Amino acid sequence: MFFFIKEGFSNFSRNKFINIISIFVISISIFFIIFFYLLSKNIGNFIARLKSDITIIAYLNDNIESDSVESLHYFLKSNPDISEFKYLTKQQALEEFKDYSKDIPELIEGIIDNPLPAYFEIHLKKIDASIISKLLSQINNFNGIESIDSGQKKLNYLQTLNKTINYILFVIVFIMFIFSAFIAFNTIQLTFYSRAAEIEIQKLIGVTKFFIRLPFIIESAITMFISSTICISMIYIFFNHILHKLPLPILADLNFTFLNQKEIAIIYVASFLAGLIGSFAALSRFMSMSIENE
Amino acid sequence: MIKFSNVKKWYQNKTVKAIDNASFEIKKGDFVFLTGHSGSGKTTLLKLIFKGTNPDSGEIFVDNENIVNIRDSKIPYLRRKIGVVFQDFKLLYNKTVYENTAYIMNALNISNSVIKLKTEKILKELGLWYKRDSFPHTLSSGEQQRAAIARALSNDPLIILADEPTGNLDIDNGKTIIDLLRDLNYKGTTIVMATHNLDFARLVNNSINIVLKQGKIEKISG
Numbered sequence: 001m002f003f004f005i006k007e008g009f010s011n012f013s014r015n016k017f018i019n020i021i022s023i024f025v026i027s028i029s030i031f032f033i034i035f036f037y038l039l040s041k042n043i044g045n046f047i048a049r050l051k052s053d054i055t056i057i058a059y060l061n062d063n064i065e066s067d068s069v070e071s072l073h074y075f076l077k078s079n080p081d082i083s084e085f086k087y088l089t090k091q092q093a094l095e096e097f098k099d100y101s102k103d104i105p106e107l108i109e110g111i112i113d114n115p116l117p118a119y120f121e122i123h124l125k126k127i128d129a130s131i132i133s134k135l136l137s138q139i140n141n142f143n144g145i146e147s148i149d150s151g152q153k154k155l156n157y158l159q160t161l162n163k164t165i166n167y168i169l170f171v172i173v174f175i176m177f178i179f180s181a182f183i184a185f186n187t188i189q190l191t192f193y194s195r196a197a198e199i200e201i202q203k204l205i206g207v208t209k210f211f212i213r214l215p216f217i218i219e220s221a222i223t224m225f226i227s228s229t230i231c232i233s234m235i236y237i238f239f240n241h242i243l244h245k246l247p248l249p250i251l252a253d254l255n256f257t258f259l260n261q262k263e264i265a266i267i268y269v270a271s272f273l274a275g276l277i278g279s280f281a282a283l284s285r286f287m288s289m290s291i292e293n294e
Numbered sequence: 295m296i297k298f299s300n301v302k303k304w305y306q307n308k309t310v311k312a313i314d315n316a317s318f319e320i321k322k323g324d325f326v327f328l329t330g331h332s333g334s335g336k337t338t339l340l341k342l343i344f345k346g347t348n349p350d351s352g353e354i355f356v357d358n359e360n361i362v363n364i365r366d367s368k369i370p371y372l373r374r375k376i377g378v379v380f381q382d383f384k385l386l387y388n389k390t391v392y393e394n395t396a397y398i399m400n401a402l403n404i405s406n407s408v409i410k411l412k413t414e415k416i417l418k419e420l421g422l423w424y425k426r427d428s429f430p431h432t433l434s435s436g437e438q439q440r441a442a443i444a445r446a447l448s449n450d451p452l453i454i455l456a457d458e459p460t461g462n463l464d465i466d467n468g469k470t471i472i473d474l475l476r477d478l479n480y481k482g483t484t485i486v487m488a489t490h491n492l493d494f495a496r497l498v499n500n501s502i503n504i505v506l507k508q509g510k511i512e513k514i515s516g
Contacts (some may be wrong), residue, residue, distance in 0.1 A: 003400050014388040201384045204346070205445065206373030207401045 010219025018194050019223055022187045026227040027234070029180030030271065034175060034235050034259070040169035042256050046256055047162040049255075054151035056122040056135065062090065064118070064144030072142045076122060079138075081131050084127050085122040090114050117146055129155060184274060189282040199286050209287050217279050224275035230258065295453060295484045296320040296343060301352030303338055303509075312338040313349070314509040320486065320502070322452075325479045326489040327495040334490035339506070340455045344376050345369050346419035357452055374402070377446025381458035383438045383444070385430040391417065391425040395444045402449060416444045420474065436467030443474055454478060456487040460494060471496050477515065 014020055060069065069087070076085045093116040101107050124131060129152065135290060192199070202212045206213050239256050259267070296319070303313040313335050320326050328336045338404050341347040342354055345361055354361050357375055364372065395416055399409045417423040420440045430438055439459055446454055456475060460468035472494050479485045479498075489495065495503055502516035 011388065117320065197384075198386055198388065201386055202397075203370075204373065204378060204384065205346070205371045206376075206399050206449075207369075208370045211401045 001120060003200045004214040005095050005217035005218055008222060011215055012219045012222050014217075015191070015195070018191050019219070022191055022223050023227045023230065025187045026180075026223065029176075030227060030231040030267070031234055032069065032176045033180055034231060034267065035238075036169055036173045036176060038235065038239065038259065039254075040166060040173065041248065043165050043169070044206045045257065046255070047158050047165075050088065051127040051155060051158050054124075054127050054155055056124070056139075056151060057149040058120040058122065058139050059117040059146040060119060061144045061146045062117060068144040070141060071117075072120065072139070072144075075138070075142070076120060079135070081124055081126070081135060083123045083125040085120055087118070087120050089118045090116060093118060127155060129159070181274065181278075185278045188223075188275070188278045189285070192216065192279075192282050192286060199283075212287070213280070213283050216283055217276060220275040220279035221272055224271040225268065228271040232264060232267060235259070271274070295322045295324070295351075295357060296486070298339075298356040299343075299353040299355075301342065301349045302443055303335075303342065303347065305338075305350050308350070311509045312340065316352070316509075316511050318504060318511060318514060320484060322484055323479070323482055325485045325498050325501040326487070327498075327501055328486065328506060329490065329492060329495060329503055330486070330512075331490060333508075334506040335509040336490075336506055337457055338509075340378075340457050340486065340488055344373055344378055350472055353371070354430060374449055375452045376400070377443075377449070377451035377454045379439070379442050379446050379454065379456040379459045381461040383430070383442045383462075385438060387430050390427050390429055391422055391433070391441045391444070394430070395442055395448050397445065398449050412448065416447055420444050430473055434467075435462050436464075436470065439463060439467070440474070443471070447478065451483065453484045453486065456485065458488055458490070460489065460491065462473045468494060469497065 044155055056074070073087060076082055090115065092112070092116045097116060098108050122135075124135075132150055132155065136148055136152075139145060139148060199212060236258060239258050243256060298318050301313055301316045302311075304310060305312050306489040316335075316339065328339060330336055337440075338394070342349055343356060345364070349362060352362075356372060359372075361372055370382065386397065389397065392413055396404045396409050396413045399412065413426075414423065417426055420443060422437065422440055422444060425433060425437060425441075430441065433441065439462070443454075443459070454475065459471050459475075463471065468491075475485050475487060476498050487494075495501060500516070502514065504511060
């Protein structure tokens with residue numbers, strides 16, 4: 001095995017030019033896949049954060065009886081889907097409004113009677129349309145409910161947006177993947193074409209297919225490892241040092257996160273496997289040719 | 295060692311006859327010259343021996359084994375019995391002289407210490423030890439051909455097939471190569487050498503000359 005690994009590294013260094021071209025082409029191919037994947041992941045995270053901000057506000061009638069408030073309070077407290085809630089009386093609602101609007105004193109001065117209702121602000125453990133719908137019907141059964149702002153419209157909008165963006169990015173990543181696999185396979189094949197004579201000679205002197213293949217496969221694995229490393233480094237620099245310096249306010253809201261360790265490991269393993277399969281397939285074409293046909 | 299029985303080989307969809315009903319036998323330790331004009335079938339005949347091509351009919355035996363129908367996976371093992379020396383050397387150009395010579399021994403899983411000893415011995419015998427770290431493109435034609443012979447010898451083949459090994463060399467280097475092959479033959483290796491230069495054939499005593507003409511064996515002498 002040591003011989004094969006040594007051969008793989010030796011071949012890699014002695015065929016620098018073609019290997020550098022391979023690394024360059026493959027790095028660019030992988031770069032686009034990871035770039036769009038990260039874009040999809042970060043937009044998904046952003047939408048998830050927006051979804052987590054969704055709250056249900058149950059406004060109460062001014063003449064609601066205290067027993068009804070108590071029973072609603074008890075229901076919310078015992079409901080397993082609710083992470084937290086708060087109750088504001090009419091007066092507290094007004095105080096909160098005044099505090100919120102302190103920069104616009106004209107607005108506060110105009111208030112004579114308190115027009116604001118008392119309300120419950122409810123936060124859910126999991127933002128899910130079916131949970132919200134169930135909770136709304138349960139709250140509506142209580143006496144003294146004036147209206148409910150459920151955030152369902154916002155949720156529906158975000159879910160549609162999320163699905164659309166994910167679909168578009170999935171299609172892009174898929175196309176990029178096919179494109180990259182095609183480019184990578186052809187690059188590997190071109191590398192082997194440039195060394196067809198070497199393979200022919202190896203066959204002529206009685207070397208088995210396994211012995212011919214293994215150093216080439218190790219060489220491809222080295223190429224893929226270096227390509228992945230360059231690509232991950234390029235993306236790291238782009239996301240961590242360039243992107244947040246761009247004068248786009250939305251980027252601050254998006255709060256980009258880089259690849260985690262598991263994702264980096266997957267990229268390396270996937271690249272290695274792609275190199276393995278690509279080189280195996282490309283070599284098989286050479287191997288199946290008889291010397292007579294070469 | 296090598297036996298041809300009614301071997302026929304056609305090229306280009308059976309329009310060009312390369313070998314026409316060839317039958318002959320080469321015994322262990324023979325030094326055989328295949329002579330004839332260009333296109334007479336010398337190279338095809340050599341290719342048939344190392345299974346570089348398949349006959350259309352007939353039987354070919356190498357070391358008592360009929361090689362016509364052997365499986366593809368067995369071909370490398372057949373070729374290990376045969377050292378082939380080509381006119382264009384066919385050296386591995388990204389490997390040094392030492393690595394070219396040792397290459398097949400690595401494939402045979404021979405221990406490193408044996409490979410070192412044997413490679414050193416062969417390269418010293420062929421006067422190439424001082425060029426062991428050189429790549430083929432830095433060598434002269436004569437040195438490249440000697441390196442090709444060194445590689446062919448490295449796994450102690452029963453047979454050496456040499457296809458116009460002197461074709462790209464001047465007279466002196468050509469004679470050196472013939473001397474090397476003659477020495478190997480003295481040590482018991484069967485040599486089959488294709489050449490169109492009959493002067494080289496005259497340098498080897500007791501050699502056999504198979505004369506080919508348009509794929510047919512015209513004469514066997516010696």
